[in-house]
Structure formats: structure tokens, C-alpha cells
Amino acid sequence: MSDSATILREPWPNIERQRYGAAFGIWIFLVTEMLFFGALFLNYAVNRSLHPEAFRIASHETDIVYGTANTLILLTSSLVMTLAERVAAANWRRLALTCLIVTASLGLAFLVVKGFEYSDDLSKGLLPGPNFALEPPSTQLFWGLYWIMTVVHAIHLTVGIGLVVWLSVLIARRVVPLGTTASEVISLYWHFVDVIWLTVYALIYLPGVA
Amino acid sequence: MTDTTLEFAPAAEPLEKNYLNEETTLWSWLTTTDHKRIGILYTLSITFFFFIGGLAIGVVRLELMTPHADIVSAEAYNRLFSLHGIIMVWFFLVPSIPTTLGNFLVPMMIGAHDVAFPRLNLLSWYLFMLGALFTLYVLIAGGVDTGWTFYTPLSTSYATGHVAAAAAGVFVAGFSTIATGVNFVATIHMLRAPGMTWFRLPLFVWSMYAVSLVMLLATPVLAMTLLLIFAERVFGMPVFDPAQGGDPLLFQHLFWFYSHPAVYIMILPAMGVVSEIFTCFARRRIFGYTFMVYALLAIAVVGFMVWGHHMFVAGQSALADLVFSFLSFIVAVPSAIKVFNWTATLYRGQISFEAPMLYAMGFLALFTLGGLTGLHLASVPLDIHLHDTYFVIAHFHFIMVGGTVSAFLGGIHYWWPKFTGRMYPESWARFAAITMSIGFITTFLPQYVMGYAGMPRRYQIYLPQFQIYHVISSVGAMILAVAYIMPLLYLGWSLLYGRRAGSNPWGATGLEWQTSSPPPKENFHGTPRVVEGPYVYHDAETASGSEQAAPRPQGAHR
Numbered sequence: 001m002s003d004s005a006t007i008l009r010e011p012w013p014n015i016e017r018q019r020y021g022a023a024f025g026i027w028i029f030l031v032t033e034m035l036f037f038g039a040l041f042l043n044y045a046v047n048r049s050l051h052p053e054a055f056r057i058a059s060h061e062t063d064i065v066y067g068t069a070n071t072l073i074l075l076t077s078s079l080v081m082t083l084a085e086r087v088a089a090a091n092w093r094r095l096a097l098t099c100l101i102v103t104a105s106l107g108l109a110f111l112v113v114k115g116f117e118y119s120d121d122l123s124k125g126l127l128p129g130p131n132f133a134l135e136p137p138s139t140q141l142f143w144g145l146y147w148i149m150t151v152v153h154a155i156h157l158t159v160g161i162g163l164v165v166w167l168s169v170l171i172a173r174r175v176v177p178l179g180t181t182a183s184e185v186i187s188l189y190w191h192f193v194d195v196i197w198l199t200v201y202a203l204i205y206l207p208g209v210a
Numbered sequence: 211m212t213d214t215t216l217e218f219a220p221a222a223e224p225l226e227k228n229y230l231n232e233e234t235t236l237w238s239w240l241t242t243t244d245h246k247r248i249g250i251l252y253t254l255s256i257t258f259f260f261f262i263g264g265l266a267i268g269v270v271r272l273e274l275m276t277p278h279a280d281i282v283s284a285e286a287y288n289r290l291f292s293l294h295g296i297i298m299v300w301f302f303l304v305p306s307i308p309t310t311l312g313n314f315l316v317p318m319m320i321g322a323h324d325v326a327f328p329r330l331n332l333l334s335w336y337l338f339m340l341g342a343l344f345t346l347y348v349l350i351a352g353g354v355d356t357g358w359t360f361y362t363p364l365s366t367s368y369a370t371g372h373v374a375a376a377a378a379g380v381f382v383a384g385f386s387t388i389a390t391g392v393n394f395v396a397t398i399h400m401l402r403a404p405g406m407t408w409f410r411l412p413l414f415v416w417s418m419y420a421v422s423l424v425m426l427l428a429t430p431v432l433a434m435t436l437l438l439i440f441a442e443r444v445f446g447m448p449v450f451d452p453a454q455g456g457d458p459l460l461f462q463h464l465f466w467f468y469s470h471p472a473v474y475i476m477i478l479p480a481m482g483v484v485s486e487i488f489t490c491f492a493r494r495r496i497f498g499y500t501f502m503v504y505a506l507l508a509i510a511v512v513g514f515m516v517w518g519h520h521m522f523v524a525g526q527s528a529l530a531d532l533v534f535s536f537l538s539f540i541v542a543v544p545s546a547i548k549v550f551n552w553t554a555t556l557y558r559g560q561i562s563f564e565a566p567m568l569y570a571m572g573f574l575a576l577f578t579l580g581g582l583t584g585l586h587l588a589s590v591p592l593d594i595h596l597h598d599t600y601f602v603i604a605h606f607h608f609i610m611v612g613g614t615v616s617a618f619l620g621g622i623h624y625w626w627p628k629f630t631g632r633m634y635p636e637s638w639a640r641f642a643a644i645t646m647s648i649g650f651i652t653t654f655l656p657q658y659v660m661g662y663a664g665m666p667r668r669y670q671i672y673l674p675q676f677q678i679y680h681v682i683s684s685v686g687a688m689i690l691a692v693a694y695i696m697p698l699l700y701l702g703w704s705l706l707y708g709r710r711a712g713s714n715p716w717g718a719t720g721l722e723w724q725t726s727s728p729p730p731k732e733n734f735h736g737t738p739r740v741v742e743g744p745y746v747y748h749d750a751e752t753a754s755g756s757e758q759a760a761p762r763p764q765g766a767h768r
Contacts, residue, residue, distance in 0.1 A: 009328075010243075010323055010324050010328060010732075011317070011322050011323035011324035011325070011326070011328070011401060012326075012401075013737075017400065020400070021326050021327075021396055021400045021401075024396055024399065024400065025326060025327055025330075025392055025393075025396045028391075028392045028395055028396065028426060029388070029392055031426060031427070032388050032391075032392075032426050032427070032429070032430045033430065034430075035427055035428075035430040035431050036430035036431070036433055036434050037434070038430075038431070038434075039430070039431045039434035039435060039438075039464055039467075040434055040438075042464070043438065043449065043460065043464075046457060046460050047455075047456070047457070047460075050455065050457065051455055054455065128446060128447055128448050128454075129446050136455075137448075137453065137454045137455060138454055138455030140448045140454045141448055141449070141454055141455055141456055144441070144442075144447035144448045144449055144454075145449070147441075147445075147447060148437075148438065148441050148447055148449070152437070
């Protein structure tokens, strides 16, 4: 019931072409996402080269424990997402659904950990503004980028969680078949958000312990 | 002519059902996934914004009739030209040709039934409208005074207007651009009809492909840049704030990394449109098809490497100035190739001067002038003199209005019979096309002169010796306004009373002319097969071509 059951939509001539097209489309979109985050990373690179000392001081204040925990959570979620794909290909419906739910839950867990980390950051006065805890002023640049990067990433992740939940509900209600084109698209997006996190992790948490 | 080049399932008798009358409720329009209807929705939306943006600059031109402040305050003046820029760039020029003509024609020209992702296409229109709502909010709430460029720290720390809402509007509209780009690239890669190889694509499709690449690679950078402005202004995140060690020049780099390629987002589609028009009304194959294709792609690629020429006086290193200057000269080469090839296409053609051709001719002249003055600005020493003067204003209006708007209107007239099934009134259209060229030149030629003489841009109060140029320019703007209102009236009239066009009134080649007008919902009856390249207006062997040129259809025009 996997491939043949996918609905053929206008304007595609056949299912294979449609699947290929959907994957092609999401890859193009991911390229634009790379440039979206690329502008942010460029900003980081320029400011870090202008203020290396301030960035060293500021990055010491990030909490590597939260960061590492979240990295592990997201990497596991990507693994489970891939499992979901494979299991769906073998037509193991129940297990595939479980994998999708675990993926979404891990995403949620990431956000919870991030929430605890945010509240720690706030209590340490690490939100840029008049009451900012660190000196010199350019440490605020690092923390400004910290908040923007992690929030933008968290928004992407939230969208990802929403998509995975939506997909599981549709599959559970048998609105769409297992292994539908959408699951490949959503999976690619999920992995991409994961890769972005790895970059953010390297830029934000690792300099502090180097 | 074209009957021999394309084989079809036999078309049905005069079609009662077409994409316009299949369903007629408003709901059916708002939920449509038909690329043709989405093209129409976009056309209506951007036309609305075009006139809002035009109105804003109309007041500015009126104000500039005298060297003193007369009708608006300095603050209001800043807000008017900012609104003009923001609306014209993001809510008219960038979406103009791709979302209207492109949406309608790309699938038809390659023989597809729709774009690759029809629902994404509809989403793109809704995103555009959401961005438009933000902009309307800004308009009603009192405007924004940063200019369209949102330079920091003015936009983040000092400007009093609604910068955040304006940035949000452009941000959201940016995603509609990205959606369109994704759709076009996927469509052109994956949905070409059997036999429609890459080098048989009409140049309009190639231009849509090139512009989609630019949209996809540039727009997200602008989105992030605006997001950073938003974060700094609304949430107090120091990003570009020099007080915290931030770098305002970095903003300019990021902004122009989008906004220079954005110029090519505006002009590449126009190049595609005039390539179709010139070949049709000169009854000629395009001269140097392959060169035209590679020139489009070269402009798209090199266009990404010239943004620094906006920053010659911003404190860039001398080396950066040199490199950006050199690359800016380089990007003129493919544009020049295109101008030569269009001219060579006309050579020994059987030219006739219907309205689309007049607009295309206007494009050729004005684009060439605008392009050549671009070389002045690409040269560092001259730019230091000309930077931020009316010379710059005149230069980019020659490209964007003389070039893009001419081509847009030319395209609208050329494909109007296909969109609506009706002919527009030819004499009125010719009159409007000529009026536009006259009005345009009257408006912007004096701006070159006063700019060279030192009149700075964005000034409400100026030295009295510039008044004569401003008065001429304002009079030109009035003529231009008439030229823009005319098509609105007679095209509206032709919707109801225009002569029935028939499927191919211009005797043009190209798949879009091989189906009925207006086309059926699924574009073609059956899947078209393509056995020849585009523009087969005469045999390839006959170099002169004029004797063997395809005959014009009788009675459709003249």
C-alpha cells in the first residue's frame, strides 16, 4: 500500500515523477534556507573577527551541558526519523507511527531543555540590554546572536514538530498511506534543521570550552 | 508555419469552457490552484500597488516643483519617497513579470498543465497579500522614513516611522518570491513536454529560470537581514549597533547582496518578454539563441558579485572598490550582447509597429541608455561625484521603468488576447505606448543633467538653479501618469467589448499560441509534442529570411 496508493496530482504525469519532483522542490527550498542561515553565520564570523576577545569572554557563559544534551536529543531524533522512513518502506505501520511520535517527542524535549536554558540565561542577566551582565559592550553582540540564532532555530524546529505530528495524524487516520511523498519531504526538512543545530552548537557552545 | 512544427491531439471546436468561465464565484478564484488564475490575481494585486506607489511619488514630484517646502512637511516628504521605493520595489517590480506573465505563461510555453506545485503557488499569492497587508498598515499608520534601503543605525535606532511593520511586510512578501522561484525551477526542470529540450525553450522561459535562481539565492539573505533589523529595533538585540561594537557597514553588505541581484530579478524577465515580442513582430528567428541563453545565465551569476559598487563611498577598502568596479563592468558585457542580438534580430525583419512592439522598442532604447549610464556609476572616481545624486535616480529608473515597466506593459498587451480572448484597441494602445516613452524621457532625462550638476537625491528643499529641471521632470511625470492610466481604461473596456481574438492573432510561434484563447483549464487538449526550436518564423537556412518569412495572419492587426 505504500507507493501505488499515493495520490497522483495535477500536473504530474505519473507517481514516480511526482515523488521525484517533491524531493527536488524541498531540496531547492533547503538551499534557500542555507542562505537564510548563511547571512546569520556571516554576521557571527564578521563580529567574531572584529571582537575576538569579547567573543571569548561571552562564549564562556554559555552552558555546554544544555547544548550537548540538546545535540544528542536532536541527533537521536534524526536517527528515529530515518528509522520511520525505513520501517514505512517495509510497511510496518505500527512501528513507523511509533517512530514518528518518538521523533516529535524528542523535538519537544529539545524545546523543553532549551526553555530551562533560556530561564538560566535570563537569571544570569545574559539578555542584551541595559542590565546586561558582561563587559565589554561587544559581548552583547555575541549574546544578541545567541538569542537570534537559537530562537530562529527553535521556530524552525517547532514547524518541524508540527509537520511530523500532522503527518502521523494523517497516517493514523489513513488519510494518507504509509510512505507518502510528504514523509520524505518532511524528513529532509527535519534533518536540515538538525544540521543547522550542529553548526549553531559549534559556533555558540564549543568556543567557550576551547 | 507553426502547424508543421507541432503536433497535437485535434483541438475541439470553439471552446465554451475555458479557465475564466469554468467557475465564476469569488470563492473559486480565492481557492484556485490554476496557474493562470493565480497570474490574474497577482496582476490585479500588483496593479493596485503600482498606482499606490505612483501616487506617493506624484505628491513628491508636485512638491519638487518649487525649491521650497510647500505642500508637505519634511517628515511627510521622507515618508512619501520611502513608501514609493518600498512599494515599487517589493510589491510591484520584483513580483511584476514573474508572478503575472511568468505564472501564466511558463507552464503553457513548456507544454505543461500547471506549475509543479499548484498549492504552493496559491500560498505564494496569500503570502504576498499578507505582506501587502503589513505594508497597507504602514501606509495608514503614517509611513516609514528610512528610504527603501533601511540603512542602519537610522532604521534601528533613530527612525520614527513604522520600520518594524514595513520590514515584516517585506519579509513575508519575500517568502512568496521564494515560493515562486521554487515552483519555476521545479516546473522548468521536470514538466517540459516531450521534445521540449532545454535549448528549444523560448527565451522567456530561460529568463524565468535565470530569475528564479537569483530569487532563490538572494531573497533569503534579505529575509535574514530584515529579521536582524527587526530583532534590533523591537527586541533591542545589538546586531548592527555601533555603540556595542556592531558594524553598520555589514548591514549594507548584506542588504546589497540581495538588492543588487534584485535589480536583475527586475530586468531579466523584461529581457525575456522583449525577446518574444521582437521575434514575433519582426518575423525573425532570434539572432544568436545560444548566446542569449548564456547571457541570461551570466547576468544571473555575475550579478551576485557586484553588490559592492553601491558602497564605493561607504568606506570600503580600495582593493574592494577596484574588484567590484571591474566586475560591474564585466556584468555589462552579457547585457550588451543581448542588445546587439535584439538589434540583429530586427535586421531585415518585416517589422510592424503594434503596441507590444512599440513598448519593446522603448525598452531597447531606454534600457541601453540606462545600462550605459550604469557604466559611469561602476567607475569609482565618477561614482564618488555622482553617488546619491539624481544621476543615480535617473539611471535606475531608466532600467526599472524604461526597461522593466515598458516590457511589462508590452507583455501585457502582447499576451492580452491569450489572457482574455479579446483584442485591445490598437490605436489607443499605440498612443499610450508612445505617450509613455515621451513622458518617461521628459521625466528622467533632466534628472541625469541635474544629478551630474550636483542635485542630491531625497532632498525636499534644493538650490534654486535646479528648479527648471525639477519642473520639466514633474511635467513629464504627469504625462507618464496619463500613459499609465490609459491602459487601465482601454484594457478594462476591451474585457467586455474587445474583438474576439482567436487562438493566435499575432501569428506567433510558441506553444501558448497553439491552444484556444482564453485557454482551457488544463491548458492543452492532450500533451503537446515539440519537434523544433522556438521562433521558427522562417527557414533556418535562409539567412536573409525576409522572402520566406511566415505570412502574417489576415485581419488580426494593422
